[in-house]
Amino acid sequence: ALSEDYQALSPETLGARLGGVEALASRIGPDASAWSVREVGDGNLNLVFIVEGPKGAAIVKQALPYVRLVGESWPLPLTRAFFEYHALTRQAARDPGRVPEIFHYDEAQALIVMEYLSPHIILRQQMMAGRRVAGLGRTLGEFCARTAFRGSDLSMQAPDKKADVALFSGNVELCDITENLVFTDPYFDAEMNRHTAPQLDGVVAELRRDEQLKIAAQHFKRAFTSRAETMCHGDLHTGSIMVTDDQARIIDPEFAFYGPMGFDAGMLIGNYLMACLAMPAHVADDAACTAYQDWLLDVVGETWATFAGEFSRLWHTERTGILYARTLYEDQGDHLASEAALREVLGEIFRDAMGFAGIEMHRRILGLAHIAEFDSIEDPDVRAPLEEKALRLGRTLVLSRAGFAGIDQVIATTRIAA
Ligand code: ADP
Ligand code: MG
Ligand code: MG
Ligand code: MG
Structure with missing residues (x-):
């Protein structure tokens, strides 16, 4: 289970830290040690992981307390995950089917678990x-x-x-x-x-x-x-x-x-x-x-x-x-x-x-x-x-x-x- 204090995920820690999240385990497979995790973020700001297992795959996107492209010298608040989450829920209501489905949101960890768009x-x-x-x-x-x-x-x-x-x-x-x-x-x-x-x-x-x-x-x-x-x-x-x-x-x-x-x-x-x-x-x-x-x-x-x-x-x-x-x-x-x-x-x-x-x-x-x-x-x-x-x-x-x-x-x- 997640601690209350924010900690950035890594491919090595993701399974251990998110293995107890039912919304994820039910889609990937119950045994987190069998998950394979790749960091694929190519954007300027955040961490993005593809998590795959015997039952399927999902995306885990996590904000960092700084701008990824620049590093810790440019701080940026974790709350951007909060706004992304709330924006996704509104977009899903206003134009159904156009944004990834959300499976789980953790405000303290600034992370969103969502549908893996593939082969997009x-x-x-x-x-x-x-x-x-x-x-x-x-x-x-x-x-x-x-x-x-x-x-x-x-x-x-x-x-x-x-x-x-x-x-x-x-x-x-x-x-x-x-x-x-x-x-x-x-x-x-x-x-x-x-x-x-x-x-x-x-x-x-x-x-x-x-x-x-x-x-x-x-x-x-x-x-x-x-x-x-x-x-x-x-x-x-x-x-x-x-x-x-x-x-x-x-x-x-x-x-x-x-x-x-x-x-x-x-x-x-x-x-x-x-x-x-x-x-x-x-x-x-x-x-x-x-x-x-x-x-x-x-x-x-x-x-x-x-x-x-x-x-x-x-x-x-x-x-x-x-x-x-x-x-x-x-x-x-x-x-x-x-x-x-x-x-x-x-x-x-x-x-x-x-x-x-x-x-x-x-x-x-x-x-x-x-x-x-x-x-x-x-x-x-x-x-x-x-x-x-x-x-x-x-x-x-x-x-x-x-x-x-x-x-x-x-x-x-x-x-x-x-
Ligand atoms: P950032 O906010 O850092 O720009 P993005 O949300 O744009 O992060 O994601 C970075 C990259 O991760 C995307 O360019 C895409 O390749 C991949 N990605 C993000 N979300 C998904 C998704 N739901 N399904 C598949 N790939 C995704
Ligand atoms: Mg982007
Ligand atoms: Mg991008
Ligand atoms: Mg972005």
């Missing part, structure tokens, strides 16, 4: 290998729309919503990471930044001198800190999605917070667009590369179209909260006003999403946490021009967000940039 791999790896995922845009668009709508005042009862906002407002340190690393550091010479130098020095200086861009970045930081519209996943990049050739599941919501409805969709679209622009370095054959880029742009379009379609469906069928009450519209026979209100809300979410997408593209090239699509390109003279395309497209998304007629124009703009 991380979407970013799938994309770098030039492999498609059938239905990807539909699944992610639905996930973003359902979690956005069902976690908001459009759907929830006000006391429940306010209690949940209060709960997640405790996720201070993980929000602080986003507030600094995403919205601020890329736009000045912050200590932990890095970029491909000297090749990008010119464009980096240009962006940091760009008044309108820095105003917009702070506009979106203000939205992030103050617009508690819905529970966001908070870290929905392509490393937080696990896939097969025809399935997608969402993991790792420890950054969950109540924020703008377009945040998750925007971060995700920013990651799709970077994958698209980086692809020439990963697929040697020109025609194959173009075909794959076309598929990625189809995913962008499908993700947004599905988001808008599903959000609209929920608007028509599940608008049970205090916002845009039916008493103001349908109940008076005024369906057109309800449609106009929906269009306004979706338009605002779209513009926000494009802003968050562009900022995500900047921080992944200029900030601390880069992405493998660019980082794995060894030759800086090959890498820099692709990164520069992404920086410039990111700026266009942020500053021209209100000028796009829709996602098709964003896709056309990306095609020209690529």
Whole structure:
């Protein structure tokens, strides 16, 4: 059995320490000495173990009291496991079947025992290998729309919503990471930044001198800190999605917070667009590369179209909260006003999403946490021009967000940039 005091697990100690956890033993097999344990965490923050035995397998994810990538010099609270656990339960309710099933949660040990997704791999790896995922845009668009709508005042009862906002407002340190690393550091010479130098020095200086861009970045930081519209996943990049050739599941919501409805969709679209622009370095054959880029742009379009379609469906069928009450519209026979209100809300979410997408593209090239699509390109003279395309497209998304007629124009703009 577990002691009350937190202790980090290791492959050697996991069986002895978790052997008495019924939810685990019933899935793996009763004899913990017959379990095989591998640490597989490839993320920046936490320990992740695959535990296998005669009856099956499970994942054990445990927070560390510091940032794994950096070490003990950067402390980070264990409570992130608490927020991940609570986020997973809400996501499971709001979009059933999309996140791993939880088998056990131990707050003192900051650990979650959950479903082992297999043979799934991380979407970013799938994309770098030039492999498609059938239905990807539909699944992610639905996930973003359902979690956005069902976690908001459009759907929830006000006391429940306010209690949940209060709960997640405790996720201070993980929000602080986003507030600094995403919205601020890329736009000045912050200590932990890095970029491909000297090749990008010119464009980096240009962006940091760009008044309108820095105003917009702070506009979106203000939205992030103050617009508690819905529970966001908070870290929905392509490393937080696990896939097969025809399935997608969402993991790792420890950054969950109540924020703008377009945040998750925007971060995700920013990651799709970077994958698209980086692809020439990963697929040697020109025609194959173009075909794959076309598929990625189809995913962008499908993700947004599905988001808008599903959000609209929920608007028509599940608008049970205090916002845009039916008493103001349908109940008076005024369906057109309800449609106009929906269009306004979706338009605002779209513009926000494009802003968050562009900022995500900047921080992944200029900030601390880069992405493998660019980082794995060894030759800086090959890498820099692709990164520069992404920086410039990111700026266009942020500053021209209100000028796009829709996602098709964003896709056309990306095609020209690529
Ligand atoms: P971190 O918060 O440290 O980024 P993640 O939750 O992203 O941790 O997990 C790190 C890695 O562990 C993932 O990239 C994935 O390879 C693996 N992993 C995590 N959760 C699961 C799961 N439920 N099933 C299978 N593999 C998983
Ligand atoms: Mg992760
Ligand atoms: Mg990972
Ligand atoms: Mg994480």
